[in-house]
Amino acid sequence: MPSVQEQEHRGDHHEEDDELLDIDFSDIEERYRVDMPTGYETVVVVDNTPKVGEEKKDRLLNAIKKIFKDIGDIKTIHMPMDSATGQSKGYIFIEFETVEQATQAVKLGNGHKLDRAHVFAVNRFDDIEKYTSTNDEYVEPAEVPFVEKEHLKSWLADPRARDQWVMMKGDEVSIYWNNKSEQPDLDHSRSNWSDMYVSWSPKGTYLATFHKQGIALWGGPTWSKINRFAHPNVKLIDFSPNEKYITTWSHEPFLTADGEHHRLAIWDIVTGRQLRTFAIDAAVAAGPEGKQKIDWPMFKWSYDDKYVARLAPGMISVYETPGMGLLDKKSIKVDDVQAFAWSPSEHILSYWTPESGNIPARVSLMRLPSREVLRTKNLFNVIDCKLFWQQSGDYLLVTVKRAKSKKATTTNFEIFRLREKDVPVDVMEVDSVLEVTNIYWEPLGSRFALLAMEGTKIVCNFYQMVPAAAPAAAKGKKAGPSVGDVALGVKLLKSFDAKGTNQIIWSPKGRFCLLAGVRAFQGEIQFWDVEELVMMGSGEHYMCTDVDWDPTGRYVTSSVSWWRVQTDTGFIMWTFTGQQLAKQAVPAFKQLLWRPRPPTLLSEEEQKQVKKNLKEYSKQFDEEDAAQTKAVTREVLERRIKLWNEWAEYRNRVHADYEAAADVRANIWGFDPDAKQDSLPEESLEEWVEEVVEETEEIVE
Amino acid sequence: MRPILLHGHTRSLTKVKYNRDGDLLFTVSKDAKPNVWFAHNGERLGSYDGHNGAVWDLDVSYDSKRLLTASADNTCRLWGVESGKELFRWNTRTAVRQVAFAQGDRMALYVTDATMGQPSTIWVVAIEEDLENQSDEFERKIIINGPKATVASWGDLNKTIYTGHEDGTITIWDAETGEKIKSVKSHDSVISDMQWAPDYGYFITASKDHTAKIFDAKTLRVMKTYTTQRPVNSAALSPIRPHIALGGGQEAMEVTQIGGAKQGKFETRFFHLPFEEEIGRVKGHFGPINTLAFAPDGRSFASGAEDGFVRIHYFDDDYFEFNYEEESLTA
Known part of the structure; x- marks a missing residue:
């Protein structure tokens, strides 16, 4: 996920050129319109007050003041009297100091029972007019004619089953069909399609573009607009895994209907409805160390879009979709919780808490919605933990950084086996000279790669999870010179010097991975087969900033983005074995993103059949x-x-x-300058070459 | 084949040019000392001593007897090629950027820079056979208003003068009246070189906008465009094959220490002329290539670079054997 600064940087380079892409946000703006102040926004009307005469007026007013006394100072209070009856009219105006107080007064006072006969109805003064002007007559809504929508997954029906990618170059956004080494076919292209960058939804259905007014989603064979979400100056988005919801974030807060300043909104993609907005003050967003980089996604989705959770001080707040209410109306209290992560396949939350006093640090797994804690593991001397889930949720790997002495730290792995009874945990020590940089799980597999520093040397290790029954067997035949036996249940496959690497990228289908040195590094790429543990090929894309797999794991693109490097921007297409297929220099190249594919619909049996044939x-x-x-x-x-x-x-x-001007030319020169030169006398060149044949030294007396 | 390296200049090269016979190679650089070399073995024949500033351009007469040099020392000088002696000198108010013999070698033009309040100016002077009669008076003076001229040369039959400018425009002037005939802006940045086809029908330009283009001489229509990723400083047309050569590279001041020659791309790149497709590269320089020239027989080429070296490369046999199948297929 790109950092916020660079996205701002991206946004800067666009000219204000909105007319080219007229996205009509007006209806959304209407829906979420914030009314201009009328001057009466601090005034509320209290209805259903008892009708009293002049003599009881003060008593009633005092009683009412008492009801609202907690809210704040009442500026004025007015009870209109009916001059004909001498009685009050049954309603009262109260003016507060602030809009917030008026809002609170409505919440508090509405429905207040003064006595059996008098239940207050409190409304904003501004609203009264709105309600009274509402037409009482029922008007049957006009039936909206059914418009057939385009097939949003049409690209999957390409007769040659090709994949697509989106490329941003200057202000132009284009979608291409991949043709291996041949020139790609252009599917669609628009100028100024996005004001910042573009992004695919996780299953490739939608293409999201960023605009000053908000986010727009596009798709279908004609790339028509599917929906849009009004969020001024939106900077970051996050799709839920099943493309049902989208989270949007802007640094600049927007005003909600209740007059609050919010920065984050969650939307329903199909209906375009705003489900809930959150304030999130800037200090929290900036992260604990006051870094400008915000921790995104801030709201983490469960695998099935059912829940979305967020870390708050001392608790994890889990919201249930689509109502977006807190699960069981309360957050999960976890003192001092540092980080959490969802299982990618179940409603299980993992989180860790640091040591405090006598209580050890702890990694816990909790099942939702029951809030049953499945497993906890106590840890000591912990400095930091990081949680890495394997993509199918079979394993949770926790890297635990501990203080060894005052300066040195050591790291070990705690690997939770989710598929086994009582969730056993494998503990594995990492060689203490290694400073772990990152862990990369193989998608759909039980291998993982580790990138670590040994002094200034970069080391890459491949590990394999051994099934629970196997370690015992492996123990039996200890004779072999295996590199394994680092820990029970985890086998070290290979350890090697990975010079020039700062990223490992697994193929989406597993088995193959890339070791790449991008951004600050030189742009070397190694193509590995982890099954055979061999490097199949290597290449270099100088100053390369991004390396990506296509969704089928057959191709790799490496690219130099103008956002980071301003020279030699463009991309190289490789096969998964490291063979270069095509190199394209694209001026002002910014972004290339493969369109993700939804998971296959074939059963495992059918997939096997395909492999066989x-x-x-x-x-x-x-x-x-x-x-x-x-x-x-x-x-x-x-x-x-x-x-x-x-x-x-x-x-x-x-x-x-x-030729036609030959005469004129001859006149200028006084001869024909183009005449063949063989009339000139033959020139012979003599060249003297001196060569020392022998050299003897004699001393002459 | 191994290239011939000519060490002789102490500063960056500004121009290399073969004489008509192709046996001599003239080179000028910012070190104020023009040199002449045997093209076949790279042996230095001699130098032309006298300038007190960078030498920007040169031209040699048809008979290889006289040499013109343009210098930043505010002089344009005429030299005896064989004697190495200065024959004549035109004093100017500003640096001389370009110099060229007219067809027939009885006239020449030089272009002075727009500095110190002086406009960029084309001066046309007569060149006398007998030096006794040589005068420092100019025959014609064309003042260039607007962006200064960076390259200048004669059109066919001395009727026109072509200039390329700082802003990427190309202008045709009437050599007799000094009037502007035509002007087009097809490049986005400084035009750094202009070389003619042997029959004056078209010429090739090199520009800092990373492209080289072939223009039709009459209409100034762009016939071909060759795009690279670096500023192009020089472009040359092969006299015998449908190929062109481009030289350039990242500006020296923009090259970082780490990237070095790799990032700078200091290569001579060959393109197929009609197809606009790259056919080969020759590496070797470790600074941007400032000037390129094909030998008149098309069997070798010379390149001069910011690194102070001149390299002469003779093509291998397979270069002459290389052919696109399509060249022999006619519909």
Whole structure:
């Protein structure tokens, strides 16, 4: 996830050019419109007060003042009297000091029972007019004609099953079909489509663009607008895993209907409804160390979009969709909780708390909504913990950093096996010379990679989780010179010097991974097969800023983004084995993002079948590829022939013009300067080459 | 083949040029000392001593007897190629940027810079066979209003003068009246080089806007565009093959220590002329290439760079064997 600063940086370079992309946010603006002050916003009307005469007026007013006394100072209070009856009219105006007080008065006073006959109805003065002007007659809403929506997953039906990517270059956003080494086909392109950057939803259905007014989502075969979410100066977004909801964030707070300043909003993608907004003050957003980088996503979604949780001091607040109310109406109190993470496959929360007094540090797993704690693990001398879930939720790896002495620290892994009874925990020590930089789980697998520093050296380790039954067996045959046995249940597969690497990127299908040195590094990329534990290939993309897999794990793109490096921007397309397919220099290249694919609909059995019959399929694909290549070759050939003939024709014409002026030219020179030179006397060049044949030294007496 | 390295200049090269026969290579640099070399082995024949400032440009007469140099010491000088002696000198108020013999070698032009309140100016002077009659009076003076001229040369039959400017425009002037005939802006930045096709039908320009373009001489229509990722300082047309050569690279001051030659891309790049496709690169310099020239027989080329070196490369046999199939296919 890109940091906030750079996104601001991105935003800066756009000119205010809104007319090119007219997204009509007016209806949304209408819906969330904040009324201009009328001057009466601090006034409330209390209805259903007893009708009293002049003599009881003061008593009643005092009673009412008492009801509202906690809210704040009442500026004025007025009870209109009916001059005909001498009685009060049954309602009272109260003016408060502030709008907030008036708001509170409505909340507090509305429904207040003075006695059985008098239940107060409190409204804002401004609202009364609105309510009275409402037409009482029922008007049947006009039936909106049904408009068929475009198929949002149409790109998956490409006859050649190609993948798409979106590229941002200057102010132009384009979507291309990947054609391997051939030129990609343009699917759609627009200028000034986004004011900042663009982003795909997690399953690839929507393309999100950023605008001053908010977020717009696009999709379908014609890239029409699907929905938009008005959030002024939005900077960050986060989709829920199943694309039902979207979270938006802006540094600049917006005013809610209740007059509060909020920065974060959660929306329903299909209806476009704003589900809930949150204030989140800037200090919390800036993070504990006062860094400008905010911890995003701030709200973490459960795997099925059912819950969304957020860390607050001393608690984890879990909200239930779509109502967005707190689960069981209260947050989960966890004293001093530092960090939490959802299981990617179950309603299980993991979190950790540091040591305090006699209580050890603790990593806990809690099931929701029951709030049953599945497992806790006590840890001592802990400085920091980090939680890494394996993508299918089978394992939770916790790196625990401990103080060894005053200066040195050591790290060990606590690996929770979620699929086994009582959730056993494997403990594994990491060689104390290693300073762990990061952990990378293999998607859909039980391997993980570790990147660590040994002094100034960079080390990469691959590990494999061994099934619970296996360690015992492995223990039995200890004779072999295996590199494993680091800990029961975790096997070290390989450890090697990973010079020039600062990132490991697994293929979305597992087994293969990239070791890349990006941004601050030189741009070296290694292509690894972790099954065979060999490096299949390597390459370099100088100053490369980003490296990504396509969603099928067949291709890799490395790119240099103008946001970070201003020279030689563009991208290289590689195969997963490290073979370079195409290199494109793109001026002002900013971003290339592969369109994600939803998970396959084939059952495991069907997938197995496909693998088994791969040869037959691949024959067919090879033929298609060959036909494609041939067509492209023919196209290129025809273009070249055309250019060649055009040029030859031009040359002849130009040369004829030159020849035509031969006389004039001869006149200028006094001779024909183009006459063949063989009439000149033959020149012979003599070259002296000196060579020392022998050298002897004699002393002459 | 191994390139021939010419060490002789102490500062960055500004121009390299072959004589008509192709046996001599003339080079000028910012070190004030023009040199002449045997093109076939890189042996230095001699130098032309006298300038007191950077030498920006040179031209050599058809018969290889006379040499013109343009210098920042506010002089344009005429030299005896063989004797190495200064034959004549035009004193100017500002630095001389460009110099060129007209066809017939009886006239020449030089361009003075726009500095110290002086406008950028083209001066046309007569060159006398007999030096006794040589005068320092100018025949014609064309004042350039607007962006200064960075390159200048004669059109066919001395009827026109072509200039390339700081802002990327190209202008044709009537050489006899000094009137502006045509002006187009097809480049986005400084034009750093302009070289003619042998039959004056078109010319190639190099520009800091990272491109080189071929222009039709009459209409100034862009015929071809060659795009690179670095400023192009020089562009040359092969006299025998449908190829062009481009030289350039990152500005020396922008090259970082770490990136070095790799990031700077100090290569001579060859493109197929009609197809606009890159066909090869020659590495070797460790500074931007400032000037390129094909030998008149097209069998070798010379490059001069910011690093103070001149390199002469003779093409290998396979260069001459290399052909696009399409070149022989005619529809």
